Amino acid sequence: xxxxxxxxxxxxxxxxxEIKGDNPFKIRAYRRAALNIEGLSRSVEDLSxxxxxxxxxxxxxxxAKIEEYIGTxxxxxxxxxxxxxxxxxxxxxxxxxxxxxxxxQIFEQRHIASIDDLERAARExxxxxxxxIQKKTEENILKGxxxxxxxxxxxxLGRVLPLALDLVExxxxxxxxxxxxxxxSIRRRKETCKDIDIVATSPAPEEAMKAFITLPAVEQxxxxxxxxxxxxxxxxxxxxxxxxAEESFGxxxxxxxxxxxxxxxxxxxxxxxxxxxxxxxxxxxxxxARLGGAKEEDVYRLLGxxxxxxxxxxxxxxxxxxxxxxxxxxxxxxxxxxxxxxxxRWSDGGHTIEELVAAAKARGLSYLAITDHSQGLxxxxxxxVERLMAQKQEIAALNIQLTGFTILHGTEMDIKSDGxxxxxxxxxxxxxxxxxxxxSGFKQTKEQITxxxxxxxxxxxxxxxxxPTGRLIGERDPYEVEMDDILRxxxxxxxxxxxxxxxxxxxxxxxxxxRAKELGVPLVINTDTHSISQFDTLPYxxxxxxxxxxxxxxxxxxxxxKDLRKRLKGxxxxxxx
DNA sequence: GCCGTTTTCGGCCCGACTGTTTTCAGTCG
Numbered sequence: 011x012x013x014x015x016x017x018x019x020x021x022x023x024x025x026x027x028e029i030k031g032d033n034p035f036k037i038r039a040y041r042r043a044a045l046n047i048e049g050l051s052r053s054v055e056d057l058s059x060x061x062x063x064x065x066x067x068x069x070x071x072x073x074a075k076i077e078e079y080i081g082t083x084x085x086x087x088x089x090x091x092x093x094x095x096x097x098x099x100x101x102x103x104x105x106x107x108x109x110x111x112x113x114x115q116i117f118e119q120r121h122i123a124s125i126d127d128l129e130r131a132a133r134e135x136x137x138x139x140x141x142x143i144q145k146k147t148e149e150n151i152l153k154g155x156x157x158x159x160x161x162x163x164x165x166x167l168g169r170v171l172p173l174a175l176d177l178v179e180x181x182x183x184x185x186x187x188x189x190x191x192x193x194x195s196i197r198r199r200k201e202t203c204k205d206i207d208i209v210a211t212s213p214a215p216e217e218a219m220k221a222f223i224t225l226p227a228v229e230q231x232x233x234x235x236x237x238x239x240x241x242x243x244x245x246x247x248x249x250x251x252x253x254x255a256e257e258s259f260g261x262x263x264x265x266x267x268x269x270x271x272x273x274x275x276x277x278x279x280x281x282x283x284x285x286x287x288x289x290x291x292x293x294x295x296x297x298x299a300r301l302g303g304a305k306e307e308d309v310y311r312l313l314g315x316x317x318x319x320x321x322x323x324x325x326x327x328x329x330x331x332x333x334x335x336x337x338x339x340x341x342x343x344x345x346x347x348x349x350x351x352x353x354x355r356w357s358d359g360g361h362t363i364e365e366l367v368a369a370a371k372a373r374g375l376s377y378l379a380i381t382d383h384s385q386g387l388x389x390x391x392x393x394x395v396e397r398l399m400a401q402k403q404e405i406a407a408l409n410i411q412l413t414g415f416t417i418l419h420g421t422e423m424d425i426k427s428d429g430x431x432x433x434x435x436x437x438x439x440x441x442x443x444x445x446x447x448x449x450s451g452f453k454q455t456k457e458q459i460t461x462x463x464x465x466x467x468x469x470x471x472x473x474x475x476x477x478p479t480g481r482l483i484g485e486r487d488p489y490e491v492e493m494d495d496i497l498r499x500x501x502x503x504x505x506x507x508x509x510x511x512x513x514x515x516x517x518x519x520x521x522x523x524x525r526a527k528e529l530g531v532p533l534v535i536n537t538d539t540h541s542i543s544q545f546d547t548l549p550y551x552x553x554x555x556x557x558x559x560x561x562x563x564x565x566x567x568x569x570x571x572k573d574l575r576k577r578l579k580g581x582x583x584x585x586x587x
Numbered sequence: 588g589c590c591g592t593t594t595t596c597g598g599c600c601c602g603a604c605t606g607t608t609t610t611c612a613g614t615c616g
Contacts, residue, residue, distance in 0.1 A: 033588080034599090035588070035589080035598085035599050036588050036589090037588090038588085038589090038599080039588035039589055039599095040588075042588095042589085043588085043589090066589095067588090067589065067590095068588095068589085069588065069589050069590075070588095070589095071588060071589085072588070072589085106614090106615085107605090107613095107614065107615085108614085109613060109614050109615085110613095110614095111612080111613060111614085112613070112614085141607095142606080142607065142608085142612075142613075143606090143607085144606075144607065146605085146606060146607085147605095147606065147607085150605090150606085194616090205616095207616085232604095233603080233604055233605070233615095234604090235603060235604055235605095236603095237603070238602095238603055238604070239604095240604090240615095240616095250616080252603095265601090265602095265616090266616085268616080270600095270616070273600070273601090273616095274599095274600055274601095275600095276600085277600040277601070278599075278600070280600085281598095281599085281600075282591090282592095282593080286600090286601085287600080287601085288600080288601055288602065289601080289602070289603095290602090
């Protein structure tokens with residue numbers, strides 16, 4: 011996908027323009043374009059000129075540059091800009107606290123254009139004396155370099171969200187708080203987050219801030235003011251706390267939830283309506299009269315917009331959809347009626363089918379598909395055809411005893427490296443549903459892997475493709491796959507694609523899932539449970555679905571089991587409705 | 588460079604905190 015490459019180029023062009031001191035609005039235009047291309051659900055290669063122009067923040071000039079890149083593999087204006095500053099100077103911008111103005115000064119006055127040289131100069135106090143730099147700035151630069159070297163990568167939502175909830179609980183124990191909410195990218199449920207933003211009210215703001223900066227987990231205080239403080243906690247994660255008055259809580263929550271692009275859009279709309287939005291409220295421009303701000307809804311209502319759910323606030327067309335009254339009714343966890351991807355002790359799961367059923371019932375589900383691994387996956391104790399048939403008997407017997415709950419019998423069948431399927435059709439047609447997925451040959455070419463998956467989808471018994479890119483966030487890159495081709499074939503064959511809720515998978519991701527919806531691909535949200543606690547990862551799958559603008563009707567396992575059987579591709583099974 | 592029920596030209600979101608300053612620029616979110 012060229013999107014990431016083009017986004018990186020636009021972002022780099024913005025950096026260079028900033029170092030050069032170019033028009034700030036032009037710089038912002040490049041940054042906005044970069045962000046929006048990065049979050050796009052389709053590859054720019056597949057878009058016509060008109061479709062490119064529909065992307066927020068892309069006009070004639072940038073559309074032409076995108077086309078130039080697709081055609082020639084380079085953008086002339088980018089190469090030209092790169093020639094105007096020394097290579098290496100850009101790398102200085104990676105140091106937190108060191109921006110374009112200072113970087114430029116450092117280069118012009120000391121001819122420093124690498125982080126190594128910068129570190130040496132700071133240690134030897136050779137930066138002091140540059141306008142605006144004294145001892146303290148040298149120290150901060152050294153701290154910033156340490157942060158860069160430690161690696162400040164984004165972390166999976168599945169790690170950061172529980173950590174954030176713990177911090178909130180800890181804060182409540184240590185100081186008096188009124189409202190307290192996690193904001194930022196965690197609230198938008200981005201799949202990875204680089205910091206934790208908390209917004210709160212307190213009857214004793216100073217006490218609240220004090221409690222925050224003295225939390226046991228705090229390793230470094232970046233800044234500490236009366237309404238805002240930032241710290242770094244033990245594992246290198248930055249945490250920001252904002253404390254505001256009750257009348258401002260909603261405005262602050264909206265502001266700190268972002269995204270930045272979304273906020274800019276709202277504020278822009280406000281200005282045009284003679285209003286002003288900041289983190290303290292919504293005000294009338296002419297007399298500064300406060301119109302609202304206690305509730306987040308105020309912000310949207312006063313702009314004449316319906317409430318936009320946090321997961322959609324990415325400046326990816328949600329403002330336009332809201333204006334047109336076309337906001338989707340996002341799916342919620344309560345809509346999910348069953349889980350279609352569950353492993354039992356028959357393969358590599360930790361529990362018996364009965365235990366899994368009890369856990370699913372306790373969570374309000376009304377059906378479950380037992381989908382143990384197939385024979386080829388030896389490490390997971392995959393089932394032979396004989397064991398699969400024995401399992402079928404067990405499930406049939408259990409179903410007779412159950413009321414108001416149905417166990418579907420399925421398999422998670424391996425798509426083997428050579429593209430063949432691990433069970434013969436005669437076995438597959440005995441099942442209620444068939445998941446096919448890849449567990450080997452990750453290093454194959456994009457064409458090979460795409461072909462393997464497409465071949466599986468063309469099998470009439472394959473109902474679902476699970477975790478279609480195989481990624482493990484932060485641990486294993488997705489394998490190369492032409493997702494748009496996969497999704498088109500899925501739509502043609504009626505094969506469902508899974509959103510795997512396991513926090514390190516989240517596969518499909520949000521932008522692929524949004525594209526799937528556009529193409530009319532049926533989707534399912536599954537936990538891929540191997541142990542009972544994993545049922546509780548469902549909210550992460552829901553989060554991805556909501557970020558993809560999915561509605562209840564887009565997801566098959568919101569259906570009652572009877573209707574699910576009608577919609578799932580493959581054998582309708584012999585089971586009980 | 589984008590964008591338009593105020594505009595096709597002239598606007599473009601807003602504030603906290605820090606360090607280095609004698610009143611503010613730079614950076615960040």
